[in-house]
Amino acid sequence: MLKFFQSLFFIFLLLLSNSLFAQQYVTVAYDSSGADFPNPERGFYPYREAPLTLSYVQGLRAQNITTIWRLYNIGAYRNGPLSATFLQQVENDLDVAREGGAKLILRYRYTVSQNGEDAPLDTILMHIDQLAPVWQANYDVINYIEAGFIGAWGEWYYSSNGLNNTNDRRTVLYAILDATPAERSVVIRTPGYKKHIYQTTVPLSPDEAFDGSNRARTGAHNDCFLASADDYGTYENIEADKTYLNLDNRYVPQGGETCNPSTFAHCTNALADMARMRWSGLNKDYHPTVLQRFTTEGCMDEIKRRLGYRFRLLDATLPDSLQPGSEFRLNFSLVNDGWASPFNPRLVEVMLRNVQDSTTYFLETE
Structure with missing residues (x-):
């Protein structure tokens, strides 16, 4: 006991x-x-055509900028392979971005003229194949890739080689997606292009989101944001396309730039459309008149805070x-x-x- x-x-x-x-x-x-946090992969970004330097990237970080839109003009290679020097420059840019704490949005283009020449399809595919190892080895500092390559500015509308059609656009897009790690997206110029390429008007569903498929990795960029009611032809059917992007962009990037100081380009429309289409980033350098209007009308600080996730x-x-x-x-x-x-x-x-x-x-x- x-x-x-x-x-x-x-x-x-x-x-x-x-x-x-x-x-x-x-x-x-x-x-x-109310602070403007320098979170990665979101916010205003500059465009840059020159090679990156560490001091340049660090200067941007001091301004709370974490993303750089790096454009490569490759017209000199429209009739042959990319040079080893060029490929090394792309590698160097990615290394500098990593050291400076930034991510890059990449675009490659052969011309910036509506009447300029792009490259034949087989040359484009060769260039994508050459770039693939660089992208794959450095995807940690790639925010996303803009499809580019076809036509003026790489925006897919014009093409001296007749590539501005659904089949050739699909071929180029799929080649870029295949060359890019599954963890990264490729963005294209209009919602109509995505609908035609994937032959469906239905946006991504929660079950499809992030499943690694091509469609789940295809986002959007709008390079004439607020230029007019239909953003200079970005939308085939304004209401239907905006509704599509509202749902599709829950899972993929939406970036771009303004391009025309129109009567539509004011804070009221900017805030409404950025919220509806779920914008993650915007070119901070263009169009200066539109961007100044955002400041004058008092919405710039809100845009800085709310681009992307917060x-x-x-x-x-x-x-x-x-x-x-x-x-x-x-x-x-x-x-x-x-x-x-x-x-x-x-x-x-x-x-x-x-x-x-x-x-x-x-x-x-x-």
């Missing part, structure tokens, strides 16, 4: 000990911020203290105040920072 009571007393001590050291949870609510922590329930080796449980609520979602895969990280000495600890997640 004595041993029985001794056992009960020992169990009681264990229970008492556990209750004394049981974790206490607290719920913390967080205030919002996760805001609402509240969190977590232990008020932790014992070494004990379980850590965290419940939290987020809201996305941005116009778009992240489109490139990322791991979830939980980071604990010591408030006294700023020592940082990372917790494993699945």
Whole structure:
């Protein structure tokens, strides 16, 4: 009997000990911020035709810019292979972007004139094949690739080689997608092109999103945003195409630039269309008149904040203290105040920072 009571007393001590050291949870609510955060793969970006330098990239980072639109003019190679020097330059640009902490949007084009010459299809495919190893080895610093290659500015509308048709556009797009790691998207100039290429007017569904298929990796860029009601022919059917992009762009990138200071290019339309079509990025350099109008009319700061994703922590329930080796449980609520979602895969990280000495600890997640 004595041993029985001794056992009960020992169990009681264990229970008492556990209750004394049981974790206490607290719920913390967080205030919002109006800061322009330099989150990756979103926001305003400059266009650049010259080779990148580290000082240039670092200067952009100091302005909270994390993405660069790098355009390559390759007209000198329309009748032959890309040179080793050129391929090394692309590699160098990607290396510099990595060192400086930026991501690149890539486009290759043979001409910037409506009457200029692009390249024959077999040459384009050869160039894509040459670029493939560079893209694959450096996809970590590629935001996405603009399809390019065909016609003036690489926008697919004009073509001296008759490539401005659905079959040839599909061939070029599929070649770029095949040459690019599955973790990255390729964007094309109009929603109509995507509908015709994939032979469906139905936008991506949640089940298709991020499944690695060509369609799930094909996004949009609009290089005449706000130029007119139909953005200079970007939309075949304005309402239907905008509805399509509203749904499709939940899972793929939408970027571009303004191109004409029209009566349509004002803050009211800019905010409405960027929200509806879920814009992630915009050229910060063009068109200067339209961009200045955003500042004058008072919407520029909101555009800077809301391009792409903007996760805001609402509240969190977590232990008020932790014992070494004990379980850590965290419940939290987020809201996305941005116009778009992240489109490139990322791991979830939980980071604990010591408030006294700023020592940082990372917790494993699945």
